[in-house]
Each structure stands twice: as structure tokens, then as C-alpha cells.
Amino acid sequence: MMIAAIRHRKSVRKFQETPVEEEKLMEILEAARLAPSGNNKQPWYFIVVKNENVKQDVAIATNNQMWIASAPVVIVAIADICARSENYTGMYVDEETSGFDLKRVLRDTTIAITQILLEVDNQGLGACWCGAFTQKTIRPVLNIPDDKFVLAVIPVGYPAEEPKAKPRKDLNSILRYETW
Numbered sequence: 001m002m003i004a005a006i007r008h009r010k011s012v013r014k015f016q017e018t019p020v021e022e023e024k025l026m027e028i029l030e031a032a033r034l035a036p037s038g039n040n041k042q043p044w045y046f047i048v049v050k051n052e053n054v055k056q057d058v059a060i061a062t063n064n065q066m067w068i069a070s071a072p073v074v075i076v077a078i079a080d081i082c083a084r085s086e087n088y089t090g091m092y093v094d095e096e097t098s099g100f101d102l103k104r105v106l107r108d109t110t111i112a113i114t115q116i117l118l119e120v121d122n123q124g125l126g127a128c129w130c131g132a133f134t135q136k137t138i139r140p141v142l143n144i145p146d147d148k149f150v151l152a153v154i155p156v157g158y159p160a161e162e163p164k165a166k167p168r169k170d171l172n173s174i175l176r177y178e179t180w
């Protein structure tokens with residue numbers, strides 16, 4: 001049941017050294033590839049990082065969360081506004097950029113990342129969406145162009161902890177019927 005998988009997923013921040021099998025990694029990225037997106041624009045890219053030095057630099061750029069580098073694989077998820085219009089090519093986008101098209105590609109890439117997190121769990125692995133970076137700090141580390149927006153740094157590996165479920169608002173408090 002899907003709901004069981006959704007319940008089981010939790011952010012994992014401690015990893016075993018065991019490498020992630022290539023087949024599992026490809027299934028995880030396949031889950032992202034199949035995500036729905038507005039107008040089917042698929043405005044996303046993913047960088048797979050395994051190199052120790054690069055992982056360290058990514059961890060430093062992500063608010064010095066060095067535990068990120070202890071994961072055997074780090075997936076970096078990137079939203080691409082150019083998927084909406086080629087006119088955006090070369091545009092500088094960052095946290096201050098407004099406009100519906102950036103919102104759209106961020107929205108779509110979020111769905112792909114969610115599918116990554118769920119497939120990670122389904123493969124018996126663990127991951128955590130890490131978002132504590134700025135475009136200015138993270139992009140140069142991976143040579144990412146200014147017209148791409150880094151949305152998530154996702155360390156992936158076999159869990160070395162069993163995190164407890166974090167509390168959620170109860171359904172009644174977030175639910176309305178028929179109208180606001």
C-alpha cells in the first residue's frame with residue numbers, strides 16, 4: 001500500500017559506508033524521471049555526486065552540514081526555468097527572483113524530489129532533503145549555470161539509524177470541507 005510506504009519514509013542523517021548499488025540508484029532516478037509536471041515540461045536535472053572532495057564541498061555549501069558527506073551518494077536536484085522558455089537562457093536566478101515560471105519549475109521539481117525520497121525508502125535506503133544553501137554558495141561547487149536553481153541536496157545511503165516519526169499536524173486542523 002502506498003500509504004504504508006509514505007508512513008515509513010523518514011529523514012535519515014546517519015549512513016553506513018556500504019555503497020549504493022548502481023541498479024538501486026538508477027531506480028531512484030527513474031522515480032524522479034517519471035514524475036508529473038505542468039505541461040509535461042520536466043524542468044529538472046539531477047547531479048549524482050560520489051567523489052569525496054566534491055561531497056565535502058557540497059556539505060560545506062549546505063550550511064556546513066558535514067554529515068551529508070558521509071553518505072555514499074549525494075543527489076543534487078536542480079530546477080530549470082529554461083524548460084519554460086528559451087528566452088530565460090543566461091538569466092540569473094536566485095532566491096530573490098520572482099515570476100510565475102520560476103515557481104512552476106520549482107513546483108514540478110519538488111514532485112520529482114518527493115518521488116526520489118519515496119523510492120529511496122522503498123529500496124531499503126535512507127535520505128534527507130537538505131535545503132540549507134543559497135544559490136550563490138552551491139552553484140559554483142558543481143559548475144551549475146546561473147539560469148538553473150538548485151532545489152535540494154539529497155544524501156543517500158544505507159541508514160545507520162532508525163529515526164522516529166516526526167509529529168505532523170492532525171488532519172482536522174488542516175482540512176476544510178466544500179469551502180474555506
Ligand SMILES: Cc1cc2nc3c(=O)[nH]c(=O)nc-3n(C[C@H](O)[C@H](O)[C@H](O)COP(=O)(O)O)c2cc1C
Binds near residue numbers: 009012128129132163
Ligand atoms: C525543503 C526542505 C529542506 C530541508 N532542509 C534540511 C536540512 O538542510 N538539513 C536537515 O537536516 N534536514 C532538512 N530537511 C528535513 C526536515 O527537517 C524533515 O523533513 C522534517 O523535519 C520532517 O521529518 P521527516 O522527513 O523525518 O518526516 C529539509 C526538508 C525539506 C522538505
